[in-house]
Amino acid sequence: MLSRLVTLRKSRKWSMQETADRLEIAKSTYAGYEYGYREPSLQALSDIADLFETSVDHILGRSEQSLELTKSIDEESISLTLDGVSLSNEELIDFIAFTRIKRELSKKETFIKKEA
Amino acid sequence: MLSRLVTLRKSRKWSMQETADRLEIAKSTYAGYEYGYREPSLQALSDIADLFETSVDHILGRSEQSLELTKSIDEESISLTLDGVSLSNEELIDFIAFTRIKRELSKKETFIKKEA
DNA sequence: CAAAAATGTGCGCGAATCGAAAACATATAT
DNA sequence: ATATATGTTTTCGATTCGCGCACATTTTTG
Numbered sequence: 001m002l003s004r005l006v007t008l009r010k011s012r013k014w015s016m017q018e019t020a021d022r023l024e025i026a027k028s029t030y031a032g033y034e035y036g037y038r039e040p041s042l043q044a045l046s047d048i049a050d051l052f053e054t055s056v057d058h059i060l061g062r063s064e065q066s067l068e069l070t071k072s073i074d075e076e077s078i079s080l081t082l083d084g085v086s087l088s089n090e091e092l093i094d095f096i097a098f099t100r101i102k103r104e105l106s107k108k109e110t111f112i113k114k115e116a
Numbered sequence: 117m118l119s120r121l122v123t124l125r126k127s128r129k130w131s132m133q134e135t136a137d138r139l140e141i142a143k144s145t146y147a148g149y150e151y152g153y154r155e156p157s158l159q160a161l162s163d164i165a166d167l168f169e170t171s172v173d174h175i176l177g178r179s180e181q182s183l184e185l186t187k188s189i190d191e192e193s194i195s196l197t198l199d200g201v202s203l204s205n206e207e208l209i210d211f212i213a214f215t216r217i218k219r220e221l222s223k224k225e226t227f228i229k230k231e232a
Numbered sequence: 233c234a235a236a237a238a239t240g241t242g243c244g245c246g247a248a249t250c251g252a253a254a255a256c257a258t259a260t261a262t
Numbered sequence: 263a264t265a266t267a268t269g270t271t272t273t274c275g276a277t278t279c280g281c282g283c284a285c286a287t288t289t290t291t292g
Contacts, residue, residue: 079182
């Protein structure tokens with residue numbers, strides 16, 4: 001269930017002990033999570049996500065969320081940031097237009113090439 | 117901990133019973149989640165997120181995720197889609213450049229205006 | 233309006249499982 | 263080679279999960 005923990009921990013070069021310490025739980029408890037014979041409480045799960053600076057969904061290995069840009073306008077689901085500054089609706093709208101046009105153009109290019 | 121459940125359920129106009137049925141659990145079990153005196157297992161939590169077509173993080177009320185665009189290049193965290201088509205790295209890179217430049221320009225504009 | 237059905241709310245219990253301590257195995261460092 | 267750190271498993275008391283059941287409240291139906 002929590003198979004991604006191993007990767008997350010090792011990419012940080014932390015031992016189980018160190019990870020457990022940071023989470024303020026016993027190493028055997030943490031080990032239980034990694035080995036899969038224990039499940040953390042929701043609070044612990046949340047703490048783990050915070051520690052690894054990732055989402056709970058990612059830790060749970062849930063089918064990676066795909067964020068549809070057109071839907072994220074005016075919705076408070078996920079906020080996008082660039083260089084730490086959150087993306088304004090205007091920037092998002094510009095981007096959508098920008099990319100749609102680029103996609104249209106690349107279609108036409110292909111079409112022309114085929115014709116030639 | 118799971119205070120968002122009420123909203124999610126009611127926005128669908130489901131009774132507790134109906135929700136529990138869809139989740140294939142007892143209504144008293146589901147009620148426990150909503151009232152906050154019970155926590156679902158990770159599997160149940162995941163099922164709930166699926167049922168409500170939302171993320172576990174959202175259900176847990178975790179500080180809304182912000183996705184840093186520069187970090188999402190080459191990372192398998194969340195995939196962005198536009199009009200149902202997933203965003204290529206190239207499109208993302210272009211957008212980052214595009215927006216950075218726009219931001220730079222708007223700074224300068226302000227500067228010029230101040231000078232004038 | 234009254235009866236019936238559905239829904240919400242809470243209790244109690246057996247079963248499941250949590251979290252930690254401890255012991256042991258294995259690896260790393262001195 | 264010995265000590266120290268890390269990984270892994272077992273054990274156990276305490277917690278709490280999930281459900282059935284009962285009752286209150288609301289909604290539906292005739």
